[in-house]
Amino acid sequence: MELRLATHKRFSAFSLDLDLVIQGESCGIFGPSGSGKSTLVSLVSGLLKPDRGSILLDGMPLFDSGSRIDVAPDRRRIGIVFQQPSLFPHLSVRGNLLYGLKRCAPEHRRIDLESLVRVLQLESLLDRGVNNLSGGEKQRVAIGRAVLSNPRLLLMDEPLSALDDHLRFQIISHLKAVCGEFHIPFLFISHSMLEMRLMTEQVIALAGGRVTAQTTTEHLARERMGLSPVGYINLLRLAGMRIEGGASVYRWEGGELVLPRGEQEASGGLFELSSKDIILFKRHPEAISARNLLACTVVSLFESGSRTGVELAVGQGRLIAEIVPAAAQDLDIVPGSQLYAAIKASAFRKLAMAGPVG
C-alpha cells in the first residue's frame, strides 16, 4: 500500500493540513481527540471533500482538485470500521456481511464468506438479527462486513473505543487475524498508545490538524512516556505458569517472574507492566518486599518530558523503566551499568487477548 496525501480542509474553528506518504502494510494514526484523525478517515474514504490537494492510493488518484478528480466513496474500495458497529438494523448478520461483497466487482473478490466467518468465528451468529448481539459480537460483524467488501485499504476509526477492556483485546486479536490472513493493508486510528503498539509498527502522530511525527510506535511510546500518566507500558509475553509458594510463577525471556495468584491466572499470555512500577537499585538490596528482583544491564537512556527512560536488558528480555534525571545522576546510570530492577508481583496486568499477538 502506498497512500499519498497532500490536502487542505478548513472548518470554522479548525483546519487540517496534511502532507504525508504512508507505505507498508499498516500504519497507525495517533492523536488526541480533535487532532483531525477522524477527518483524515473521512477525506481518504471520500465521505468528506478536501478544499484542495490530492489523495493517491497506489498511484491512483482518489481526489485531485487540480484535475477535478473526486472518486465517489462507493468506487474507492476503501473499507471503514467505525467506533460504533453501525450495522444495518433491518438486515440479519448474514445480510450485513454480504452487503459489501454483493457490491464488489467479481474480479476483485478474493475473500469469501466461508473463510471470513471461520477467521472471525461468526458461524453461530449468521442467521441472527443484529439487534440482539452483544457489543463485541456487533463489532466483529462490522469488521467482517468491511473486510468482505474486499477493500484495497481498511480504515479503522477508533474501532475499540466503545468496548470495555476485556473485549478490546479480544477484538484486537480478531483484527490482527483477519488483516494478516487476508493481507489487507490498514490504517488504525486511535488515541490509545497501547492499542497502537499492539496493532502496528509505524505511526503518524497528529495534533491540532498537523502531522507532528511519522515514526515507529515503539519510538513514539518512549517519547510519550514522560507525558503519559501511565508511563511506558512494557508488554511481556509470559508462559508456563506454575504455582509455587502461594504465587504464580511464569517463564519470561528475561527469566522467571512472580505474580500473585488471582483472577487473572492463566497458563500464559500477554501482560502489561508500567515503567513507573519498576524500581532500580545500584546494588543488590538485601531485604525487599517486591517479589521480583532482576539483574539487568542498561542498554540506553532517553529523555521524555521531565523523566529519563532506562532501557534494560534482562536476559533475552527488554524492559523500560523510568526515573527522574537526578536519580540517573545520583546512581551514575550510563549504558552498560549493572543494576537490579525490583517489580512488585501485583504490578503486572493481564491483557485479555485470545491467540498470538505481536
Added chain:
Amino acid sequence: MPAFSSAEYSAILLSLKVSLAATVVSLPFGFLAAYLLSYGRFRGKLALDVLVNLPLTLPPVVIGYLLLILLGRHGWLGKTLASLGVSVLFTWKAAVIATAVVGFPLMVRAIRVGMEAIDPRLIQASRALGAGPVDCLLTVILPLSIRGLVAGSVLMFARGLGEFGATIIVAGNIPGVTQTIPLAIYDYASSPGGDPMALALCLVSIILSVAVLLIHEQLGRRMARLD
C-alpha cells in the same frame, strides 16, 4: 338513525376511494421530497421546503382556486391534459389532486421525522461498502423509513377524509360523482330537515377516523415489536 340511500353510500365510498388514491399517488413523491429535504444539498432547497409546506398554512379554498386555474382549460396543466384528451376538473380525479396537495405537507413531515432519525453512519457505511446514492436510498434509507412512511400515509389518509375547501372548488359537489362525506354533510346541513342525515354522516366520519387511528396505533406497536 335514518336509512342511507345510494347517494350517501356512494359519498362514503368516494371519500375512502379519493383519500386512498391521494395517499397512494403521493407516497413516492412524498418520499422523494422528504429525501431531498433531509439529505439533499442543492440550491433552492429552502424554496422547495416552503413550497412543500405551503398548503399547511394556506386556506384550502386558496389551494382549490389555484388548482382550478392550473387545471382549467386555459391553465398550462389543463391545456396539456386536454391535448391528451383527459379532463380532470369536476371529476373524482380532481378531488384526488386537491386532497393530495392539501395533505402532502403532513405526509412529508412524517416521513422526514423518520428519515432524519436514521444514523448517518449507516448511510456512510453503505456508501463505503460500495453502494451508490440510489442503491443506498433503496437498500438503507427506504427500509429504515418504513415507520415514517406508514405514519405519513395514515396521517394523509385521515386528513383526506375531511378534505372540503379545495375539493368543492375543483371537483364541485355532484352527488354520486364528486360528493364526498364532508360535501354531503354540507348539503344536508344547509337544507331544511337535513339534520338527521347530516348527523348520521358525522357519525360515519367519526367511526372512520377512530378506525384509522386504531389501525395506526396497532401498526406502530407491531413495528416497535419488530425492532
